[in-house]
Structure formats: structure tokens, C-alpha cells
Amino acid sequence: MKFGKEFKKQKVSEWTEAYVDYNGLKHILHGIRSFRQNNPNLARASSKRLSLKNFNSSSLHESNIDNHDDIENQVIVVHTVHQENSRKLYNTRLIVSPTEGEGNERIFFKKLDDELNMTNNFYKDKVEEMIREAALLKKQMETLVALRIKVTNPSSHGLVSLKSVSTEINNLEPSKIIPPGKAEIFGQVDRKAGVEMSCRSQQQPGSSGVDLSFQERHSDSHPVVDVLHRNNSTNGEITDEYETSNLEILDRIKISNTYDSPMSTIRGVFTDTREKGLSYNKEELKEVEERLKIAFIEFYQKLCLLKHYSFMNMCAFSKILKKYDKITSRFVARSYMKIVDDSYIGSSDEVTNLMERVEAVFIKNFLNSNRQEGMKLLRPIRKIERHRITFCSGFFSGCTVALIVAVILLIEDRKLMQIKSATLYIEIIFPLYGFFTFTVLHMLVYAANMYFWRRYKINYPFIFGFRQGTELGYREVFLLSSVLGVMALATFLVHMHIKMDSETQHYETYIELLPLGLIIVVLAITFCPFNFMYRSSRFYLIKCVFRCVCAPLYKVTLPDFFLADQLTSQVQAIRNFEYYICFYGGRQLTRRLKRCSNNEVYNVFYFVLAVVPYWFRFLQCVRRLFEERDSVHGYNGLRYFTTIVAVVIRTAFEFRKKIAWKVLALLSSAVAAIANTYWDIVVDWGLLQRRSKNLFLRDKLIVPHKNVYFVAMVLDILLRFAWLQLVLILDVHSLHGKTVSTIFSCLEILRRGLWNFFRLENEHLNNVGKFRAFKSVPLPFTYYEDKDDNDGNERDEKDE
Structure with missing residues (x-):
């Protein structure tokens, strides 16, 4: 199957307009090909330049090619404009002689820049949205751990040392309660260098002809992603920051009522509230765990879609530039792909980091460290037509x-x-x-x-x-x-x-x-x-x-x-x-x-x-x-x-x-x-x-x-x-x-x-x-501030 058909097939249908306009770029390349076919002298000159470049490439050392040959045969110059919101805009200028500067080629790079800027901005917006949602999930998970401790140990109150309850935790089922310090709540997971996370649920076979060389890259993690890190010590010791679990957080939360049952609906009519207080029983804990488990699965599916979006767009850029090189013999694919690789969509690894951390947290806290069962839920196998x-x-x-x-x-x-x-x-x-x-x-x-x-x-x-x-x-x-x-x-x-x-x-x-x-x-x-x-x-x-x-x-x-x-x-x-x-x-x-x-x-x-x-x-x-x-x-x-x-x-x-x-x-x-x-x-x-x-x-x-x-x-x-x-x-x-x-x-x-x-x-x-490709899942816990405490603090400040 040709890449164009595979690219269309693999798109997330709700994000179709946010993908690279591969067919539009191909249409411009068809115009460039027609122009060159109507100008055979230009085509022969390009072929001669191609033969000379191939000869130089085979006779010179690789370092000489990068430092000398590329500069002499430079065709494009990409300017990067930094915006106030820490985003970049790319603008490519075509450097050719007046006789070779076809208008279609300038239009091609203008559209290529627009597509790169568009995909970068869209990807960055979605990643930032995922980071904010990950912070909410982290807070929800910490509350769940505190609720587990409270349900299994009702006498606990205030700040409870993890060491003091370690003997009680050992007597409980691991799936029921895991101390926050040991739970690896979005903990840092060792990453395998050069390995790209794949989502079986989103990627399909049939794209083996795509150049995957751009996958092996890493960059510094986004600063906001640090909100997901847990500063674990190297020898398995609990750090001072997370040595205690603040159970007082349970006094500032309520459980969101989704009205997903007849009884909850009837109670909501009479009480006129969408929230209910904690009762600290096992049925309530089971309900919260199930809802948070679904939220984790949906969040992971979102990350898979984003990873697949990045992967397919990078393939599209690589393929279309190779087609341009083949038609014009200008050799711009490598230089432009360096720009694409250094862009946000090509160099960011926040999604990969989040996926690895979600896997670790989900498997440890909800599947009792059963990775096989956990991955079945996180990455369901796509149905095969028989x-x-x-x-x-x-x-x-x-x-x-x-x-x-x-x-x-x-x-x-x-x-x-x-x-x-x-x-x-x-x-x-x-x-x-x-x-x-x-x-x-x-x-x-x-x-x-x-x-x-x-x-x-x-x-x-x-x-x-x-x-x-x-x-x-x-x-x-x-x-x-x-x-x-x-x-x-x-x-x-x-x-x-x-x-x-x-x-x-x-x-x-x-x-x-x-x-x-x-x-x-x-x-x-x-x-x-x-x-x-x-x-x-x-x-x-x-x-x-x-x-x-x-x-x-x-x-x-x-x-x-x-x-x-x-x-x-x-x-x-x-x-x-x-x-x-x-x-x-x-x-x-x-x-x-x-x-x-x-x-x-x-x-x-x-x-x-x-x-x-x-x-x-x-x-x-x-x-x-x-x-x-x-x-x-x-x-x-x-x-x-x-x-x-x-x-x-x-x-x-x-x-x-x-x-x-x-x-x-x-x-x-x-x-x-x-x-x-x-x-x-x-x-x-x-x-x-x-x-x-x-x-x-x-x-x-x-x-x-x-x-x-x-x-x-x-x-x-x-x-x-x-x-x-x-x-x-x-x-x-x-x-x-x-x-x-x-x-x-x-x-x-x-x-x-x-x-x-x-x-x-x-x-x-x-x-x-609305680019709505995700199902919104309501989180179980709702946080609020104690008004009495706030009023008391305000009075104290006034007295001072």
C-alpha cells in the first residue's frame, strides 16, 4: 500500500484537519514535475549536478561532506522565529539561481513550513493538556492511597508515618493499599535509550516502508512534566519529602456524584447536591478505585493517540521531502528533516515519559504488579477481521x-x-x-x-x-x-x-x-x-x-x-x-x-x-x-x-x-x-x-x-x-x-x-x-478549601 493511502487510513478521524496536508504537498510536487518535463535543459542540468554530487560523496570523507559539500550545494535556509509563548515558527527560503527558481518550489516550502508550524502548535497544545490532566490524576491517586490507608486503618488520623504502618501494610493485600512512597505515583521509570514506545492499539501493520530513523531521538523533558516525578532514592529508601502521608487531605475532599444509578439520581433530587461526603467503607473505596481505573485507561489511550499523531506526521514529512529530492535532485531532505527533528513534534518525549509512568502506576496500584494483565487493559488488541x-x-x-x-x-x-x-x-x-x-x-x-x-x-x-x-x-x-x-x-x-x-x-x-x-x-x-x-x-x-x-x-x-x-x-x-x-x-x-x-x-x-x-x-x-x-x-x-x-x-x-x-x-x-x-x-x-x-x-x-x-x-x-x-x-x-x-x-x-x-x-x-477524540471521564474526588479555616486565617492576619 502506498504511503498516501496508509497515511489517510491511519489518521485519527477527529484530527484530520490537524495532520500534514500530504495530498496538497503531492499536488504541488506534480506541478514541479510537469514544469521540469516541459524544460528538459533544466532537467539535464539537475542530472549533471546529481552525478557530480554522487561522485563527490563517494570520494570524500563523511566529515568533509557535512562541512564543505553541503554548504556549497545549500539550497534552503530555514529561519526560526521565537515567539513570546516559547513557541517557534519556521520560515524556509529557497536559494537557487533565477533560472531555476520555479514558483511551485517556493510555494511548496511555504506550505511545508505552514504544515510544520501547524502540527507543532497542535501537538504542543495537546501535550500541555495531557500534562495538566496528569497533574490532576497524580493528585487523585495520592488521595486514593490516603483513602486506602484510612479504610484499612480507621484509627489513623493526621500525619501518619509510613514506617509506623509498614507492618499493617504487609498484612494487607498489595492491591488494596500501597504506601505513597512505595506506590511509584507517576514515579520516574528508567527509560531505554533509543527505544520508541509503540501503541499497538493505534498503529497497524503495513507501514514498514516508512523511514523510522527519526524515532531514535531524545531531548530534555518539559519542565511541567516534573510534576509527575516522584523523587525516589536510589537504594529503595523513602525520601524525606514523601516519608509521611497527609491523611488530612481526606477532610478537604468529597466524592463526585455522577448520578449514574437510580438511587444516586433520587438522592440528588432531594439533596440537591452533586457531591457527597466520605463514609470510609470498602464499598466506597471499591467504587472510587473503579472510576479512577477507568480514568487511567482513558488517559493512556489519549497518550497513544498523541504518540501515533506525532509518528504519522513525522513519516509524512520524511516521505514528502524524499519525493521532492527525487523530482528536483536538490538534496534538501536531510537538512530540512534536521529542522523537523529539532522541532517540538520531533524532539519532545513528554508523551513517552507519561506513558511509561502511567504504565508503572496503573500496573502497581490496580493490577497488583501483574504487567501482562495491565497491558491488556491499557493496550487492547485491535480486532482482526477473520x-x-x-x-x-x-x-x-x-x-x-x-x-x-x-x-x-x-x-x-x-x-x-x-x-x-x-x-x-x-x-x-x-x-x-x-x-x-x-x-x-x-x-x-x-x-x-x-x-x-x-x-x-x-x-x-x-x-x-x-x-x-x-x-x-x-x-x-x-x-x-x-x-x-x-x-x-x-x-x-x-x-x-x-x-x-x-x-x-x-x-x-x-x-x-x-x-x-x-x-x-x-x-x-x-x-x-x-x-x-x-x-x-x-x-x-x-x-x-x-x-x-x-x-x-x-x-x-x-x-x-x-x-x-x-x-x-x-x-x-x-x-x-x-x-x-x-x-x-x-x-x-x-x-x-x-x-x-x-x-x-x-x-x-x-x-x-x-x-x-x-x-x-x-x-x-x-x-x-x-x-x-x-x-x-x-x-x-x-x-x-x-x-x-x-x-x-x-x-x-x-x-x-x-x-x-x-x-x-x-x-x-x-x-x-x-x-x-x-x-x-x-x-x-x-x-x-x-x-x-x-x-x-x-x-x-x-x-x-x-x-x-x-x-x-x-x-x-x-x-x-x-x-x-x-x-x-x-x-x-x-x-x-x-x-x-x-x-x-x-x-x-x-x-x-x-x-x-x-x-x-x-x-x-x-x-x-472541536478536535474531540477523547472521552471525558469524571474524576472521583472533588477538592475544596475549608471556609472556616480560611476565615480564621483572615482574622488572624487582621489581628496581627
Whole structure:
């Protein structure tokens, strides 16, 4: 793979604009090449100069080359401008004769300087941000050690000598308490000279052709990094500075309440506080350790991204300068790369130092010095795509197509649609299998979403917060949907064949249990605690569903409301699940075959279940309104409330076919459709911007073809208003029973898939605009100053 493609593939998508514009520099080099091809005399002169330089290089000593030959053949001069904020700007001047000074070459170095200055400033800003965060983590870690001592030794107070509690520490588990002096809290770790830290989780194979010579360099550490050093003595003795642990710090802290559980949310409503005092129990210590452990892992991942950013940009500078030398024969790569190597992005090793210290602290304090397990958490292995997934997907999708054909042939061969009793039976049992139809279709749509998200480099794993190495790809989702489709179609085919075959009528009692057995198998696999069939993804889905059901008791995150939006497009599937309970609620077969619409309890839940997904979203909007104090969530909640009203009135019209209900259903549905369409296009997709450089769109677009956005908007409008058909009740003679409503339910799922892509595209662009590639993790401890002590100090100063 060429470096340009590899460079594009390896970029952190949220930082794309902060990387070297490699393609732009290549475009300028193409112009230089074209100019030289049109001027053969200049090319021959360059070749002659190249031959002479090669001869001199082979006949002179290396020291003579550096001191004499480079000066005589000097082509560029790089000026360094020092700014007030201790940053440097580089400006390159091209030294060539007037006949050789092509404008494209000057433009090339002007752009090269701009890219170097830009990457330096961006990298320095991010490193300084990491240093500040490391200082906070260091303070949090010291507090955790003090809390461990307090929990394990409640009688401790004030300043406790580490030597005095050493015997107690030896009797405790090392993972529970480690004295600050011995804990190596961001302690200085001996660095191996000439070894560059690599992040397996970020770097991929395939870049072996890149010149890595610039990796072996070191420079003085940034002064601020010293905040992470612990002045350990050489012989393992504890220094005087850290010989004692100040447990009084526990009197000036509180634990941040994230409201991440129903009980914490309820307590927060009554106490009206986001902080709670320390209780010094083991449950509290375990909670703090877990939260701080997650913070360390996320911090390390940030460092990996920064290291990878530096590595790829250095490769880009090296590659583009080699291309320039090859085209112009000027030999400027070595001299310019010296400047790049001495720049901040090339010479700084703060990130490497931080990574090593984080590894030492994390492994010692949270993994009981088990380095292997610690590195698995810090550097999760990137998921490898396997060929067997593709093979199985193709196999089961082929089986699905074959079963669909078999079902159609069975219906046509037995003339089932022309027999009244058979048609009635199919209409009765269709909801049992319709649940799987809607589920499989939604899974296929989601697999298609994942494919296009990946193709257009939308970082959906980061947006959804998937754990690296465990997230599913579109191949896995397509495989699961194919397997579920095969199971449902095979069950339906066996069901219909046995039911319509006169010779197997005596199996009728067992036939009716086939759909129930299928749903039990699916639910058993979904909730199975054993590690097979993508357990982490199954539990992630269960967790999100549970948080949606418990709204507004949980803090609302993007996966929560994204899943709730998916449920609003699966109202018919939810009603079909209710039909299972109604259908198998009868003790006798004859009672099972009766229509559930005659059951009053069923009709009540028919109303309720249609409203439930929208009610979840309404409660989530209310939670975000009170938590974020943003009126946008209030308007969004009002939109879902109007949809709830429209669904209730439309459902009432299904049971009472009266003109008054029909008019109300049309009006409420039209208002809800208009509000939802506007919100989809303007808010969720970010389109129809007034002052956009792309007419009726937005400034930044990921899909290169603008027509795609206009087609998507038109389709969204049409599909949003398609549900009015359920009110108008179009009479389609060629369709039977609930086929029309099933078709429009499938269209709603397809519309949701269209919405999914552009919704996540807009979210991704918002992250890109803010260079937001990290997940913010709230730290457990909040520090505050004792006001009484401060007031007392102020009084003492006044008395003096």
C-alpha cells in the first residue's frame, strides 16, 4: 500500500484537519514535475549536478561532506522565529539561481513550513493538556492511597508515618493499599535509550516502508512534566519529602456524584447536591478505585493517540521531502528533516515519559504488579477481521434467499392465498413471525449503516463508546441477521408445511409451539452469561435497553437516546411481542386461534406499548433539560409529546372508525410529521443552514456527492408522511390483512436507517470541529478549601 493511502487510513478521524496536508504537498510536487518535463535543459542540468554530487560523496570523507559539500550545494535556509509563548515558527527560503527558481518550489516550502508550524502548535497544545490532566490524576491517586490507608486503618488520623504502618501494610493485600512512597505515583521509570514506545492499539501493520530513523531521538523533558516525578532514592529508601502521608487531605475532599444509578439520581433530587461526603467503607473505596481505573485507561489511550499523531506526521514529512529530492535532485531532505527533528513534534518525549509512568502506576496500584494483565487493559488488541465471518455470512445469506423462495413456492403450490381458512390462519400467526421480520430488517439496516460509516471514516466506535477490540463490525451484524433470518424462515416453512399437510394433522398441538420455542431460544442466547456469541456486545445492548427503560433515573448518553430512537421505529415489532403473550395465554388451541382484538386487556396494552418508546425519549429529554439547562432539549421533549398524542389518537381511530377520530388523527399526525421532519433535517442532520457555503446544506460534508443529501431529505419527508396512510386507510385489493401496515412499518425502519447515517455524520463533524477524540471521564474526588479555616486565617492576619 502506498504511503498516501496508509497515511489517510491511519489518521485519527477527529484530527484530520490537524495532520500534514500530504495530498496538497503531492499536488504541488506534480506541478514541479510537469514544469521540469516541459524544460528538459533544466532537467539535464539537475542530472549533471546529481552525478557530480554522487561522485563527490563517494570520494570524500563523511566529515568533509557535512562541512564543505553541503554548504556549497545549500539550497534552503530555514529561519526560526521565537515567539513570546516559547513557541517557534519556521520560515524556509529557497536559494537557487533565477533560472531555476520555479514558483511551485517556493510555494511548496511555504506550505511545508505552514504544515510544520501547524502540527507543532497542535501537538504542543495537546501535550500541555495531557500534562495538566496528569497533574490532576497524580493528585487523585495520592488521595486514593490516603483513602486506602484510612479504610484499612480507621484509627489513623493526621500525619501518619509510613514506617509506623509498614507492618499493617504487609498484612494487607498489595492491591488494596500501597504506601505513597512505595506506590511509584507517576514515579520516574528508567527509560531505554533509543527505544520508541509503540501503541499497538493505534498503529497497524503495513507501514514498514516508512523511514523510522527519526524515532531514535531524545531531548530534555518539559519542565511541567516534573510534576509527575516522584523523587525516589536510589537504594529503595523513602525520601524525606514523601516519608509521611497527609491523611488530612481526606477532610478537604468529597466524592463526585455522577448520578449514574437510580438511587444516586433520587438522592440528588432531594439533596440537591452533586457531591457527597466520605463514609470510609470498602464499598466506597471499591467504587472510587473503579472510576479512577477507568480514568487511567482513558488517559493512556489519549497518550497513544498523541504518540501515533506525532509518528504519522513525522513519516509524512520524511516521505514528502524524499519525493521532492527525487523530482528536483536538490538534496534538501536531510537538512530540512534536521529542522523537523529539532522541532517540538520531533524532539519532545513528554508523551513517552507519561506513558511509561502511567504504565508503572496503573500496573502497581490496580493490577497488583501483574504487567501482562495491565497491558491488556491499557493496550487492547485491535480486532482482526477473520475470513470465516465472511464465509459464514455468505453461506447463511444464501440459505435465507433459498428459504424465501421455498416459502413462496409452498404458498403458490398449495394455493394458500386462495383458501379462506388458510388465509385466516396465516393472518393469525403472521404477527408471531412478523417480530423476526422487523428485527432482521433493522439489523440489516444497521449493518449497512456500519459499512458506510466505516467507508466514510465516521468514528462510530468512539461515538457509541464501544470498548476497543470488542466492537462488532458490519460483517458480524450481517452474520447475526442472516442466522436469525434462517432460523425464522426455517421455522415458518416447517410450520406451514406440517399445518397444511393432511397426513401430519395430529402434530397440530406441537406446531403452535414452534414460534414460542424460537423466541425462547433467541432470548436465551441474548441473556446467556457465557462467553460466546459476542457476549460483551450482547451485554452492552442489554445495558442500554435497561437504561432506556429506567429513564430518567440514569444519566442520558448518546447510545441511550440513539437506541430509544431505534425503538420508536419498532412499534409494530413491540406490539407483535405483546401478541405472543396474548396468543399463548390461552390454555387450549381453540382459544389461542381467536383474535386478540376481542381481549380488553390486550387492547389497553395495544395503546400503551405504542406510546412507550416515545415516552422513553420524552423522559430522556426532560432529564437532559434539567441537567444541562438547555432549552433545545425542552423543544425536543415537546416534539415527542406531540408524537405521543398523535399515536394515541391514531390508535383510537383504529378501534373506532368515526369521522371525528379520523379528523383528529389526521391533524395530530400531520403536526407530528412536520415537527419530526424539521427536527430530523435541521437539528439532527444539521442541514438547511442559512449561511452555508454549500447551498441548503452545511459547510462540512463527508459524502462527496451533494445530491445524496437532497435525495435523503426528500426521502425523509416522504417516509415521515407515509404513516398518514394508516389514518387514510388506502384500499389495496391485491394486499391482504395487515400487509399494508407491515409494508409501511418496514419503510419506517428503512427511514430510520437513513436517519442513522446522517445523524452520526453530524455528530462526528461536531467532534471533528472541536478536535474531540477523547472521552471525558469524571474524576472521583472533588477538592475544596475549608471556609472556616480560611476565615480564621483572615482574622488572624487582621489581628496581627
